[in-house]
Amino acid sequence: MELIIVSNLHKIFKVLIRKKGLKGSLASFFFRKYKKVEAVNNISFSVNRGELVGYIGPNGAGKSTTIKILSGILVPSGGNVYVNGIIPYEQRKKNAFNIGVVFGQRSQLYWDLPVEETFDLYKRMFKIDNAKYKKNVELFIDLLDMNDFFGTPVRQLSLGQKMKANIAIALLHEPAILYLDEPTIGLDVVAKNNIRKFIKEINKERQTTIILTTHDMHDIEQICNRIILIDKGQLLYDGKIESFKNKYEGNCILSVVFKQEDTVFTHPQLKVIKKEGNKNIILFDRKNITPGEAITFIARNFETTDLQYKEPEIEEIVRKIYEGKNEKQE
Amino acid sequence: MIILLYLRFIKLRFQSITEYRGAFIAGVIAQLFYYAVFFSLIWIMISHFKTMNGWKPMEVMFLYALNLLSYSISACFVFLPFANLSQLIQSGEFDAICIKPMNPFLFLVTSNFNVAYIAHFSLSLAVMIFCIIQLKIAINCFTLFLLITFILGAGLIQAAGMLFTSIPAFWIIQNISLQAVFFFELKAFIQYPLSLYNRIIQIFFTFIIPYAFINFYPAQYFLKKNDFLMFHPSFQFLTPFVGLFLFFLAYRFWLSGLKNYQSTGS
Numbered sequence: 001m002e003l004i005i006v007s008n009l010h011k012i013f014k015v016l017i018r019k020k021g022l023k024g025s026l027a028s029f030f031f032r033k034y035k036k037v038e039a040v041n042n043i044s045f046s047v048n049r050g051e052l053v054g055y056i057g058p059n060g061a062g063k064s065t066t067i068k069i070l071s072g073i074l075v076p077s078g079g080n081v082y083v084n085g086i087i088p089y090e091q092r093k094k095n096a097f098n099i100g101v102v103f104g105q106r107s108q109l110y111w112d113l114p115v116e117e118t119f120d121l122y123k124r125m126f127k128i129d130n131a132k133y134k135k136n137v138e139l140f141i142d143l144l145d146m147n148d149f150f151g152t153p154v155r156q157l158s159l160g161q162k163m164k165a166n167i168a169i170a171l172l173h174e175p176a177i178l179y180l181d182e183p184t185i186g187l188d189v190v191a192k193n194n195i196r197k198f199i200k201e202i203n204k205e206r207q208t209t210i211i212l213t214t215h216d217m218h219d220i221e222q223i224c225n226r227i228i229l230i231d232k233g234q235l236l237y238d239g240k241i242e243s244f245k246n247k248y249e250g251n252c253i254l255s256v257v258f259k260q261e262d263t264v265f266t267h268p269q270l271k272v273i274k275k276e277g278n279k280n281i282i283l284f285d286r287k288n289i290t291p292g293e294a295i296t297f298i299a300r301n302f303e304t305t306d307l308q309y310k311e312p313e314i315e316e317i318v319r320k321i322y323e324g325k326n327e328k329q330e
Numbered sequence: 331m332i333i334l335l336y337l338r339f340i341k342l343r344f345q346s347i348t349e350y351r352g353a354f355i356a357g358v359i360a361q362l363f364y365y366a367v368f369f370s371l372i373w374i375m376i377s378h379f380k381t382m383n384g385w386k387p388m389e390v391m392f393l394y395a396l397n398l399l400s401y402s403i404s405a406c407f408v409f410l411p412f413a414n415l416s417q418l419i420q421s422g423e424f425d426a427i428c429i430k431p432m433n434p435f436l437f438l439v440t441s442n443f444n445v446a447y448i449a450h451f452s453l454s455l456a457v458m459i460f461c462i463i464q465l466k467i468a469i470n471c472f473t474l475f476l477l478i479t480f481i482l483g484a485g486l487i488q489a490a491g492m493l494f495t496s497i498p499a500f501w502i503i504q505n506i507s508l509q510a511v512f513f514f515e516l517k518a519f520i521q522y523p524l525s526l527y528n529r530i531i532q533i534f535f536t537f538i539i540p541y542a543f544i545n546f547y548p549a550q551y552f553l554k555k556n557d558f559l560m561f562h563p564s565f566q567f568l569t570p571f572v573g574l575f576l577f578f579l580a581y582r583f584w585l586s587g588l589k590n591y592q593s594t595g596s
Contacts, residue, residue: 068425071428071429072428072429073425073428073429073591074591075589092428092429093431093432093433096429096430096431096432097431099429101426101429103422103425103426105422106421106422106423106425106426108426110342110346111346112345112346112349112350113342113345113346113349117342117345120338121338121339121342124334124335124338125335125430125431125432126431127331153349
């Protein structure tokens with residue numbers, strides 16, 4: 001069953017063109033020139049019930065804009081959106097009952113009051129009956145270890161505890177869909193793991209459809225079974241996480257600083273892609289040569305002052321895919 | 331249902347306040363002091379002139395008490411959400427409001443009740459009662475009903491003023507100065523009887539921005555005045571209707587502003 005349908009979605013923002021300097025400021029004060037920015041450019045996808053989708057892309061790719069359109073905050077400039085059969089921006093209220101939203105950078109809790117009070121408020125706002133409320137609160141307290149801080153004023157909670165409470169609140173009315181916008185931002189490893197485990201658990205128990213935006217590749221790997229990758233408002237990849245990995249994850253990077261500047265470096269599997277004085281950025285495919293072999297080879301044959309191994313970051317993969325796409329077009 | 335929820339929100343705000351009792355009390359005292367100085371200044375100034383275009387000092391005080399009392403009532407409900415609308419939008423908090431299962435307008439109003447206006451309220455009520463006694467205004471069931479209706483109507487006009495001046499926040503994200511000028515500064519005119527000013531200003535505050543209906547026209551019923559400028563004496567009874575009409579208009583405009591809402595990055 002298709003729960004979310006997005007077809008040919010467009011969102012155009014009008015952005016003021018600012019000129020530099022005082023003269024420019026004055027000029028743009030009187031004569032305003034706008035340029036149109038396509039935050040979302042012709043994106044289509046659909047999500048089935050119970051899917052765990054990682055919605056990724058670099059900053060400014062249009063992730064949040066899409067989430068905001070799906071949750072009814074923004075009105076698209078073109079295209080169609082259906083969430084559980086509803087056009088979200090036309091029926092905001094009705095849509096609100098179907099979705100739960102967590103903004104990682106923003107808390108929904110009352111700063112001065114115990115977590116419990118905000119829960120109680122949401123119970124009333126979403127008209128949750130007593131039995132359902134009690135069942136859910138008990139479940140969340142149990143799964144998220146909230147017993148210690150359920151009655152504590154929010155200002156005394158840690159970031160991780162606040163995030164747990166925020167996620168629990170978003171799920172209190174048992175929405176069919178949960179949007180998570182960077183839910184693990186700023187958290188330590190233990191807290192991140194707890195939250196990931198909880199999200200998977202909820203998905204399994206309730207078949208809650210989850211759309212997750214993040215910059216943390218581990219979030220994606222541990223939670224999602226599908227990724228949608230966008231950049232500059234355009235869809236670049238939509239599919240299983242395994243095929244995404246196979247396709248792009250082989251590439252690893254070594255950053256090596258040689259002692260001598262004129263070191264000539266050649267190896268059939270290791271390609272120098274960038275040179276800045278002594279510093280060489282070397283790219284290799286993990287399928288052909290293991291990182292251990294590569295490092296050993298360099299350490300044996302050259303004098304180095306620094307050597308760093310980097311797994312490709314999501315941002316880099318995205319750039320690479322994007323560049324590849326541009327080349328194909330040319 | 332919405333009323334129950336509203337009571338719940340008010341309860342939460344009271345609870346929040348009790349967490350910071352000291353700060354709350356200090357705030358109330360500061361406000362009391364500020365407006366007490368304000369009342370004294372008006373008093374000193376008009377008692378110096380003896381009368382102001384036929385208005386006695388106590389009558390001008392009554393005028394001001396009417397203004398402040400209706401403001402304090404409407405500000406309890408609308409000040410926090412609509413004076414801070416541009417901040418709410420900038421910080422992204424407004425996004426979170428849009429995904430609540432409620433009308434965003436109702437949510438803003440219900441979740442932002444401000445108890446601190448107890449200072450304005452009690453002070454202006456005390457001054458009003460003092461004026462009523464001093465001016466020997468006859469109070470019976472009917473006039474009391476009229477007085478309350480006029481105050482509520484004036485409150486709606488004030489609320490409409492706050493609402494209207496908050497709408498540009500949906501477009502330009504910065505509306506503080508606009509609100510300061512068109513709401514708070516312009517209202518300084520109605521501290522004194524409108525008959526003091528020239529014709530253009532009288533027309534302006536009667537038809538364009540009808541703040542004169544907050545106090546100047548309704549006060550005349552109680553003060554038994556006949557200072558209706560070039561307008562009809564029935565204007566003294568119009569306040570509740572002007573209030574309802576303006577508030578409704580402001581609400582409709584506010585909703586159409588909401589449609590234009592663009593949100594901010596990320």
